[in-house]
Every structure is written in C-alpha cells, then in structure tokens.
Amino acid sequence: MLFSVLIYSSEDFIDALTPEEHALLLKKHGAFHDHTKTNRTFAAAAKLMSTGTAMTVTKDSDDFVVTDGPFAETKEQFMGFYLIDCANLDDAIEAVKLLPLDHGRIEIRPIEFFEGAEFKNAERVVIDAS
Amino acid sequence: MPSAWLSTHLRAARPRVIAALNRAFGDIDLAEDAFQEASLRALRAWRPEALPGDPVAWLIVAGRNAGIDAIRRKSRETLSPPDEIEPAFDGPHPEELLSETLDQAVYRDDILRLLFTCCHPVLRRDQQIALALKVVAGLSVDEIARAFLVQPKTMEQRITRAKKRLRAARLSYEEPDGPGRAQRLSAVANAVYLVFNEGYSASQGPELIRETLCEEAIRLARLLVRLFPEEPELRGLLALCLIQHSRRRARLTGCGRAVTLEDQDRTLWERIPIAEGTILLEAALRAGRPGPLQIEAAIAATHARAATYEATDWHEIDRLYHALEHIRPSPVVALNRAVVQAKLDGIPAALARLDHLSTPLARYAGYHTVRGSFLAELGRAREAQEAYETGLELAGTEVERAFIRGKLGEIGA
Numbered sequence: 001m002l003f004s005v006l007i008y009s010s011e012d013f014i015d016a017l018t019p020e021e022h023a024l025l026l027k028k029h030g031a032f033h034d035h036t037k038t039n040r041t042f043a044a045a046a047k048l049m050s051t052g053t054a055m056t057v058t059k060d061s062d063d064f065v066v067t068d069g070p071f072a073e074t075k076e077q078f079m080g081f082y083l084i085d086c087a088n089l090d091d092a093i094e095a096v097k098l099l100p101l102d103h104g105r106i107e108i109r110p111i112e113f114f115e116g117a118e119f120k121n122a123e124r125v126v127i128d129a130s
Numbered sequence: 131m132p133s134a135w136l137s138t139h140l141r142a143a144r145p146r147v148i149a150a151l152n153r154a155f156g157d158i159d160l161a162e163d164a165f166q167e168a169s170l171r172a173l174r175a176w177r178p179e180a181l182p183g184d185p186v187a188w189l190i191v192a193g194r195n196a197g198i199d200a201i202r203r204k205s206r207e208t209l210s211p212p213d214e215i216e217p218a219f220d221g222p223h224p225e226e227l228l229s230e231t232l233d234q235a236v237y238r239d240d241i242l243r244l245l246f247t248c249c250h251p252v253l254r255r256d257q258q259i260a261l262a263l264k265v266v267a268g269l270s271v272d273e274i275a276r277a278f279l280v281q282p283k284t285m286e287q288r289i290t291r292a293k294k295r296l297r298a299a300r301l302s303y304e305e306p307d308g309p310g311r312a313q314r315l316s317a318v319a320n321a322v323y324l325v326f327n328e329g330y331s332a333s334q335g336p337e338l339i340r341e342t343l344c345e346e347a348i349r350l351a352r353l354l355v356r357l358f359p360e361e362p363e364l365r366g367l368l369a370l371c372l373i374q375h376s377r378r379r380a381r382l383t384g385c386g387r388a389v390t391l392e393d394q395d396r397t398l399w400e401r402i403p404i405a406e407g408t409i410l411l412e413a414a415l416r417a418g419r420p421g422p423l424q425i426e427a428a429i430a431a432t433h434a435r436a437a438t439y440e441a442t443d444w445h446e447i448d449r450l451y452h453a454l455e456h457i458r459p460s461p462v463v464a465l466n467r468a469v470v471q472a473k474l475d476g477i478p479a480a481l482a483r484l485d486h487l488s489t490p491l492a493r494y495a496g497y498h499t500v501r502g503s504f505l506a507e508l509g510r511a512r513e514a515q516e517a518y519e520t521g522l523e524l525a526g527t528e529v530e531r532a533f534i535r536g537k538l539g540e541i542g543a
Binding site for chain 2: 010011012013015016017018021049050051052053054055066067068069070073075102103124125
C-alpha cells in the first residue's frame with residue numbers, strides 16, 4: 001500500500017527555530033529517511049516552499065481567478081510530504097513516529113492512484129535518489 | 131519537548147502578540163513589558179506535553195491582563211483616580227480576544243500598525259532598524275549592539291531616544307484606506323530592507339556581512355509575505371533578500387576579502403533560496419504593480435540565472451536599471467547603471483556618464499572605486515590611482531579598504 005505522510009506545522013514556529021533546534025528536526029527526518037530506505041519503503045520526499053510563494057486558482061462563474069497566497073489562512077501550514085510504500089498501516093505509523101512531532105502534526109493518507117514522470121524543468125530542486 | 135522549545139514558541143509568537151498588545155495599549159513600551167510578563171507566566175504555566183491550543187491567543191490574554199495590572203499599579207502609586215488613568219482601549223474586551231485572534235485580518239492590521247510605528251518616518255534610519263529588531267524581532271539590546279558594533283549602553287540610548295521621539299510626535303494611528311495601506315506597507319518593506327542591507331553590506335566595522343541582521347530581516351519579510359501575499363513589493367522584498375543572501379558564502383574569501391560578482395565561485399551560491407526568490411518574484415510581477423524592490427530583485431535574479439559572469443544578460447540588467455531610475459531615481463542607481471553600460475557601450479562612454487555623478491557622489495567610496503576601475507581599464511593609471519586613493523579615504527569598512535588596496539596593487543601603485 002502506498003501512503004502519503006502529510007506534514008503540518010506553523011511557519012512562524014519554523015522561522016523561529018534556533019540553528020540547534022533546526023538541526024534536531026533535520027536529524028529526525030534523517031532517521032526517517034534511513035529507516036524507510038533501509039527497509040525499502042521510501043518512495044518520495046517533497047518539502048514545499050513557504051506559503052508566501054503560493055498562488056490559488058479558482059473559478060468565478062466563467063472566469064478563472066488567480067489569487068496571491070495559499071487557499072486557506074490557517075495557524076498551521078502544509079509543509080511537505082513523504083510517500084512510503086508499506087505493507088500495512090502499522091508499518092507506516094511506526095515509520096512516522098521517527099519524524100519530529102514536538103510541534104505540529106502528521107497525517108497519514110493512503111494513496112488511491114499514483115503516477116510519476118521524468119522532470120524537465122525541475123533540475124534545480126530534484127535530488128536524484130538513485 | 132525540550133524546555134528550550136518553549137522559548138522558541140515565545141519567539142515565534144512575539145510579533146503577533148506585541149502587535150495586539152500595542153493596539154490594546156497604544157504604547158510600545160507597555161506592550162513590551164506586558165509581553166515580558168506574559169512570557170514569564172507562560173514559562174510557569176505551560177508544560178511541554180500540554181501547550182495551549184493557541185499560544186498566541188494565550189499570550190495576548192495574559193499580556194493584556196499583565197498590562198492592565200501594571201496600569202492599575204501605576205495609578206495607585208500616583209494616587210490618581212483609576213478611571214482617569216484607565217487606558218482608552220480601541221480594541222475589544224479580553225474575553226473576546228480568543229475568538230478574535232483567529233481572524234487573520236486583525237493580525238494583519240495589528241502587525242502593520244506595529245511595524246509602521248517602529249519604522250515611522252519621524253525616526254532616523256538607524257533608529258528604525260534598532261526599534262524593529264528590538265520590538266518586533268525580539269532581539270536583546272546586547273544582540274543588536276553586537277550587530278552594530280556599538281556598546282550596549284549606546285544601543286540602549288538609541289532605542290530609548292527612538293521611543294521618546296515617537297511619543298513626542300504624538301502619532302495618532304488611523305486605519306489606512308487601500309492606497310494608504312499599500313503606501314505604509316511599502317515604507318515597512320523599505321525599513322526591513324534597510325535591516326537586511328545593514329547586514330548584507332555593513333556600513334562600518336571590520337566585517338562585511340552580519341548574518342544575524344540578514345536572517346532577522348528575512349524572518350520579518352517572511353512574516354509580512356505570509357500576512358500580505360497580495361502585496362507584490364513584499365514578495366519582491368523577500369525575493370531580493372533571499373537571492374542576495376544566497377551568495378553570502380561566495381562574497382568573501384577565507385581571509386575575509388570581498389569578492390566581486392565577476393570573481394565569485396558560483397557553485398557556492400545556494401540554489402534553494404535562489405529558486406524560492408525567483409518564483410516569489412515571478413508571482414509578484416504578475417500583479418503588474420512593479421516597485422523598486424521587485425526591480426532590484428529582478429536584477430539579482432538575472433545575475434543568479436547566469437551560469438557564468440560572461441553569460442550575464444547585461445541588456446536585461448540595463449533595462450531593469452533604467453526602470454529603477456524611472457521609479458526611484460538616485461545617483462547610486464545611476465552609478466550601478468554606468469557599470470552595466472560599460473559592458474554594453476564600452477568604458478569611455480560609461481566614464482563620461484560618471485561626470486554627472488561627481489557632485490552627488492563626491493563622498494561615496496563606491497563612486498571613486500568604479501571610476502578608478504574604468505580609468506585603470508583605459509590605461510590611465512595615474513588618475514586611477516588618485517580615484518582609488520580618494521575611495522580609500524572614504525571607505526567605511528576594513529573589507530572595503532582591503533578591496534581598494536587590492537585594486538591599487540593591480541595597477542602597481
């Protein structure tokens with residue numbers, strides 16, 4: 001089963017982290033990477049840019065409306081996600097426990113359908129996992 | 131959660147809480163004291179495993195109570211009847227605050243009010259920077275003093291004087307209308323850029339870059355963009371700061387010498403902030419309301435795009451400087467444009483353009499350095515030496531002086 005691991009946190013909080021605290025966060029993500037790569041459940045990782053970069057597209061009767069900013073103003077923001085290919089939900093939950101959970105929350109949602117492709121315009125951000 | 135993280139929560143909440151308290155009390159000092167007291171109460175009351183659901187709202191209520199207590203105490207000390215001293219709240223009552231703080235529109239107004247006050251035009255630039263760092267970012271006086279290389283006592287005085295000046299000006303804060311709001315945001319954006327720039331090219335002292343200032347400016351810019359994503363100049367501000375900051379590792383040699391764009395090792399430029407800055411700029415420009423920070427960001431982005439110095443799109447940069455001269459004319463912009471035009475039209479033409487700038491930039495080291503380099507290129511070593519020497523006298527930082535001495539060395543002077 002393919003699971004998405006959706007990470008929510010507060011950007012105000014992330015911006016306020018000291019370098020040491022930031023290193024601690026990265027260490028936990030590293031542990032998650034190591035665990036899922038060792039047991040071959042790792043499928044993908046994506047860290048989103050700040051919500052300041054977001055645009056929202058809606059439709060007003062027949063016109064498309066492009067609004068600056070994220071869809072919803074919330075106290076917590078969607079920060080990024082992992083995809084993990086686990087045998088069952090228990091394994092997914094065990095892996096997620098390695099991630100930083102001192103602040104924010106993490107949602108596990110199974111993937112119904114997934115399709116990947118080669119990247120053409122993303123060379124700046126894509127890290128080759130192979 | 132390690133208890134140290136409580137202080138991170140306080141740091142994260144600070145701008146919004148101080149902004150709300152500043153509105154409630156109409157006084158920055160009182161807001162800061164109330165925040166301080168609320169923070170102490172939080173450190174006693176909060177448990178790592180049971181933080182309040184909304185720390186910001188918790189701190190605002192606690193801070194308001196602390197502030198009201200302080201006002202009552204003061205009124206008893208001065209023996210005045212309390213009702214005369216009671217502050218004229220223009221905000222809602224504390225019990226309404228919890229639900230109200232969920233409203234982003236209120237946050238937006240409060241933050242704008244706080245920042246606009248700290249960066250008010252009645253204050254000198256150095257006062258604006260100091261106040262924004264102290265009040266909004268929450269840096270200690272010692273930290274700010276260190277960043278500016280002055281004694282803590284001097285910085286304390288600078289901040290006290292700034293607050294005094296604000297009080298003396300008796301600013302009445304009126305909620306701005308649409309265009310007024312954009313104008314204030316642009317004033318605030320400029321002040322945040324001043325903070326960044328003071329860190330990016332320190333005007334005095336032995337170091338060129340002071341990272342604390344750059345990082346705090348970026349944090350403020352991020353907060354502003356989060357609150358006002360529809361304001362393109364704020365996205366331009368963040369884009370500019372991110373792209374400039376991405377080059378910091380390449381701007382100095384191991385021994386602290388400045389490296390010009392031409393000689394920087396571009397592999398040291400950080401690609402993630404460049405990518406974020408570039409997309410922020412693209413989003414900003416869609417609004418069709420270009421401002422000086424967006425144009426400066428576009429110049430920075432054009433440099434960042436070039437794989438090598440030789441591959442720089444100088445025509446694009448010249449167009450951008452031309453636009454900048456139109457929106458915000460200044461002799462320094464004209465000087466920068468002359469450097470670009472030297473690439474396009476040759477050095478003699480660019481040198482001729484510098485003549486117009488000799489009076490307004492007479493005391494600006496950068497002018498003499500550029501002029502010196504033009505003259506050196508033309509083989510007029512004696513005049514180049516004179517220009518460099520004038521620049522050397524006017525340079526404010528040791529890094530700048532070392533750079534000019536290097537230039538003098540190149541022409542064998």
